Amino acid sequence: MKLHRLLTFAASAGLALALSQAATAADYPTKSIELICSMSAGGDSDFNAREIAKYLTQELGQSVVVTNITGGGSAVATDEFIHSPNDGYRLYMNHSSLHSATAFGISEYAWYDMEPIDIFGRGTGEVIVVASDFPATDVKGLIEEAKKNPGKYRFGYNAGATSHYLAVSLANEGAVFNNVSTGSAADRVVGLKGGHLDVIVAGIPNIIDYVKTGEFKILGNCASMRSPFYPDISTLIEQGYNISFDPTYVLYAVKGTDPAIIAKLDAAVKKIVSENKEYAAEIEKAFQQSPYYEDTAKTKETLKVQLDKFMAVKDQLRAGFSKK
Amino acid sequence: MVVINRYKDIIACIALLLLSAAVYYNTGFIRVFEPNSASYINGQFFPYLLSGALCLAALIQLFNSIRELHRSPADKDSVISRGALIRIVATLVILAIYTALLSTFGFLIMSMLYVFVQVIVLSPKGRLNLPVAAVLAVVSSGAIYFLFTQVLTMVLPRPPFMPF
Amino acid sequence: MFEQAVSLLMANPMSFFWMVIGVVIGIVFGAIPGLSATMAVAIFLPVTYGLTPVVGMACLLGLFVGGISGGLISAILLNIPGTPSSVATCFDGRPMALNGQADKALGGGIVFSFLGTLFGVVALIFIAPFLASVAIKFGPHEYFAVTFFSMSLIITLSSENLCKGLIAGLLGMVFATVGLDNIEASRRLTLDINQLRSGFNVLTVLIGLYAITEVLENCKNVSDNEDAELQDVTMRGFGISVKEGLAQWWNGIRSAVIGLVIGILPGIGGGTSNIVAYTVAKNNSKHPERFGKGELAGVVASETANNAGIGGAMIPLLTLGIPGDTTTAVLLGGLMIHGITPGPLIFEKHGDLMYAIFVLLLLSSFTMLVVEFVGLKGFIKVLKVPKYYLLPVIVILCAVGAFGLNSRIFDIGSVLFFGVVGYLMSRCKYPLPPMILGFILGPILEVNLRRGLTSSQGNFLDFFSRPISGVLIGFTLLYIVYSIYRVMASRRSILITE
Known part of the structure; x- marks a missing residue:
């Protein structure tokens, strides 16, 4: 009898969990989202992360909070992010340091181990x-x-x-x-x-x-x-x-995230970058940047080009500078 | 019952010698580039130097400790009562459990459990007050959690089923 | 100049409100072990985005001043430094509290925190450009020399047992080596554990060595039926008499200079200057054996130095646009998002804001003094809370602080690890301060040695031929000999008197 009750409980719990997962895709987001920034507080990447978080909060109706994880040329942040659950409540932003960490060998992951959403900005260079x-x-x-x-x-x-x-x-x-x-x-x-x-x-x-x-x-x-x-x-x-290397700010989700969630986030970001005047004025004032956007497909192409450039000199990066 | 450990100094020195050997061994795995100029001052130089110095210092200390052993008797401080030992081990265990389960159950729940149990462990025999401990655990953990996540918008470990 | 600053502040009266809020919150963050000034500034940075520049800076500067000063409260009352800048305050602050002199320790610490801040700010206002031009000349060779000198202080710190002190220092350096090499980014001693790639953070080491160890020590005390509560302490006036305060005048000035100089050098900051000032005070005292048993001079040295470092760290920030430490790096961000780029032209472009910052720093110091004295009676009440209630709450706050560093549970695990290490060390009578000094300074020493050598194409003699580094290294070698002699001499005199 006891085993039977246990099994029934387990089955209904599992069903509830599955239903809750199905529910989240449609009315995402239902709670606050964490955006991981791989650069430390106060810099231009961190500022851009907070800007996009601020306006995404308005667009999505749930607060988007920025967390800074620094170290290892962004490898530490990538590591923490990669293993997160793919429910869309944890996002990641990085720029070309992601590729240099991959090429150099500090990080065993690359951009294709994550799900790029879009490019939402461009550093001053x-x-x-x-x-x-x-x-x-x-x-x-x-x-x-x-x-x-x-x-x-x-x-x-x-x-x-x-x-x-x-x-x-x-x-x-x-x-x-x-x-x-x-x-x-x-x-x-x-x-x-x-x-x-x-x-x-x-x-x-x-x-x-x-x-x-x-x-x-x-x-x-x-x-x-x-x-x-x-x-x-x-x-x-x-x-x-x-x-050349371009400091484009890329927004990532965990691999395997529901494409509907990715599309929703992408649309929200696009709206902010292309239409929000306040956002444009703020990033110009702070770091002399102008709004820049690339959609999901174009982003993947850009990322591929960027990484290839770094990987081309991969052996030299890892060899160090020879004695003269 | 009382546990005296007169040899702890010697054991510590031996542990340090083992540590210096481990550091030496691990330093060998450090990838070295051919630097621009000085060829031996590379990424391995300092760790090797440290392991050597540590080994030397540990040996000197070992010698000193053996000399001290014969000279002075055990002092009061080296005595640990059984009760204290249990408390220390209990504290380490609950701290380890707290850290390990933090991501599964989140900060709020684990902190409440931890504070409750830790207060019990630390309370002297006559003053154990379970209701106060429980109230303290719930209030302090709750206040800290809400203050940091809602007011200061910081992210603390949160399990997937938590609504806030 | 100042008139413009005052009119700017008057036009933004909210600056005063935010400054006071900043100071109060800063003191709270500084006082609670695990939370630090850096964390407070980083959390409030986004808040300042919506404020005008001067109001935003008022908030951040208040947090900075309060945060650095607040560390002394928990250092004295709990033997846990609230921030890395108050480590040395524990050495004598705690024994003073145990001797029933908590009010003197707190009073002296607060007054000299205030004086130290003033010293640093005055230096900032009047001789910043000169100091900055000197600081610029410090390249890798000079940094190596300064660090080499600071490390030699380990000898004095371990006057109880030289060998154990050296071992502690070496242990600190070994732990600091774990992670990615600064020069070549290769993994060192990471044992194939990815999380170790980032190495250990000084705050986790500090919290582990002091807070967790304190919990474990209390396990022992409870079972030994020692009274877990301290005797009742009353607050007598300011805690410190005018006579006692004046007697510290030379110590105060010397420590302030040390704090200022170390604060100016980007990369080395309050975490180092307080220990250096303490050790120098001990070395130059007529009664070095009193240090560590409740000597006011120790508390004064430590607190004056770390607060003088505030003005010191602001100097390269404002004159060169280069942050001196992590906290000033956030301040830099706070300025830049308002379109203000610190650098050589900042006084021309934003002179009124710069002078307003000076005024705000001065006001923050006064506010800090007032708030801390008003709160003093409340702080002392903390001593009355039973440890078995207080410590668990402190531990979860430390967990928040450790997690807040880099949003990783690994850092909380590191705290636990260092707690075990610290407890084992104190059981076997190994001193903790040399370990912290070794941990902080070891990497700086190594990195600058290697960078200097690369820069000079492998020529060691450059370290001696360059004036600043040559003089410092030579002086350090002499200092080492002198310190060892002093340690041996005092040990011999103790043996003779027994």
């Missing part, structure tokens, strides 16, 4: 910066100088990050730098200003004031197209080098 008295005015000159004086110029990079990718790419063009590991963007700016480094990569907002005071100068923009707010800075591609 990183530029190559040197002190104003550096004997070159563009990337060609930089590479020439590095060829003529191998190992003399100290290039600040962060292992496994986009700056590492750039260092490897420049090395492929024949430049020979003394590559010094230097940590975060702020450390690199200090290093350049203090004379401990000669060439760095940094975000435009971090160094634009130094350019205005005449201490630094910018040699080129690492994004694939020019920034609308800084149209005079030419890109590396325009200068003739096939090197």
Whole structure:
């Protein structure tokens, strides 16, 4: 008798659970959603995550809360996210650091282990910066100088990050730098200003004031197209080098999430990015960014292209810089 | 009943020696790149140095401890009563259970259970007050959970069946 | 200048309201073990998005000042540092509380927290550009030298037992090595456990070593039928007399300078300066043996230093746009989203806001002083709550704090792990402070050694030929010899007097 009761209870509990799952797809979301950001609080990625979370809260009617998980070049965040339940209540945002972590080997996952929803924004981009008295005015000159004086110029990079990718790419063009590991963007700016480094990569907002005071100068923009707010800075591609990385902000769901939920989220994000004037004004004011959107299908293509670029130099990334 | 452990210093030193050996062994697995300049100051250098220093220091301490053993008698502090030992083990067990089940049952439920049991474990014999412990557990866990998740909009472990 | 600042503040009267709220909440976050100033600032950052820049900054600065100062409360009353910046306050704060002098410890700590903050802010206002230009000259070689000096203080910290202290320091460094290498991003000592890739966070180490150990120690005390409650403590005036306060003047100034200098250097902050200031005070005292048994100078040194670091950390933030630590990194974000980019031009572009920030920092210090003294009687009541009720609640708050670091249950597990480690260490009489110092400074030492070598193409002599690092390293070597001599001498004199 007892076993019979137990089985009946189990069966009805299972049915209730299954029904609740079916219910969630239609009236998603019914409770608050967590958005994981792989960058620390205060930066431009975190800001964009919070912006989209704020407006998604309005669109979806449930609060979207941002959590920061930092470490391992975003590998720690990816790890935590991948194993989450695929009910759509946990989302993830990342940019190109996801690919560099994959190519470098820090993370065993890649973008295709998750479900991309869309691209909802675009960072201001990183530029190559040197002190104003550096004997070159563009990337060609930089590479020439590095060829003529191998190992003399100290290039600040962060292992496994986009700056590492750039260092490897420049090395492929024949430049020979003394590559010094230097940590975060702020450390690199200090290093350049203090004379401990000669060439760095940094975000435009971090160094634009130094350019205005005449201490630094910018040699080129690492994004694939020019920034609308800084149209005079030419890109590396325009200068003739096939090197670029775009700080596009991608929104992910866990693999296996109901496509209906993904479509709902995608539609909400699209509405915000294309129509919300308040959102546009806020991101412009903070980081000189303009709204940018790519839908699910296009996002997957873009991600594939981005990852392939990093994977192309995968062996060099993992080999380190050889002794000279 | 009383448990005296005069040899704990020696045991600690031996544990440290084992640890330094483990660190040394694990350092061998660290992937090394060919750096730009100095060839031996790489990712393995520091861990090797630390394991060596730790081994040396542990050996010196071992020598000192053996000398101390013969010299001074056991002091009061090395005495642990049976009651204390039970409490310590109980505390470690409930802390481990708390951590392990946090993702399954969520912060709210586990914290209530934990506080309740921990108060019982820590209460001196004559002062065990179950109702107070229960009220404290529910009120403190509830207040903290709601304060952090609703007011400060932080995310705490939440099981799938929780509505908030 | 100041007139513009005042008019800006008057135009935004909500700044005062938010500043006070910030200070109060900051003190609460700082006082509760597991929650920290950094967490408070990060949680409130989105709140400031909707406020005007000056009001938003008022809130964040209040949280910063309150948060750093609040750590002394739990350090003295519970022997658990509320934040990493108040570790050294436990060393003498706790014994003072046990001796019935909790009010003196608290009073002295609060007054000198205030004075330390003022010192740092005054430095910020008047000599920030000069200090920043010096700080900029600190490259990897100089950082290595500073860290090398700080690590030599382990010797003084372990005057009880030199060998055990060194072991503790080495253990700290070993644990800090776990994770991804800073230079090459290779996995180190991670035992194939993915979660260990991020390494351990200093806050989990701190909470584990102090809070969990305290719980386990209490298990022992309860069963030994020792009284779990402390004797009744009354609050006498400000707790600290004017005479006692003035006697600390040199200690205060010296500790403030240490806190300021270490605070300015990005990457090293309050977590280090309080221990350094404490140890220097102990070294230079006529009665070093009193330290650790309830010496006011220890509390004063620690609290003055960590609060002076507030002004120190703001210097590179405002003059160069470079955050000195995680808390100022969030402050940087708080400024940028309002379209204000700190850097060389900030005084030209936003001079009124900058001076308003100075005024707000000064006001926050006063507010902190008032709030803490008003709350002092309440804080002391905490001593009366039975430990068996208080500690479990603190543990779940620590769980919140640990989880809040990186939203991972793994960090709560780390706390438990370090709790066991800490308990075993204190059972075997290994000192905990050297372990914390080793944990914080070990990575900085290693990273800068390697970066410096890469930068100099493998030339070791560069460490000595560069003026700042050469002088510091030489001084440190002499200091090590001197410290060991002092430790041996005091040990010998104790043996002689027995």
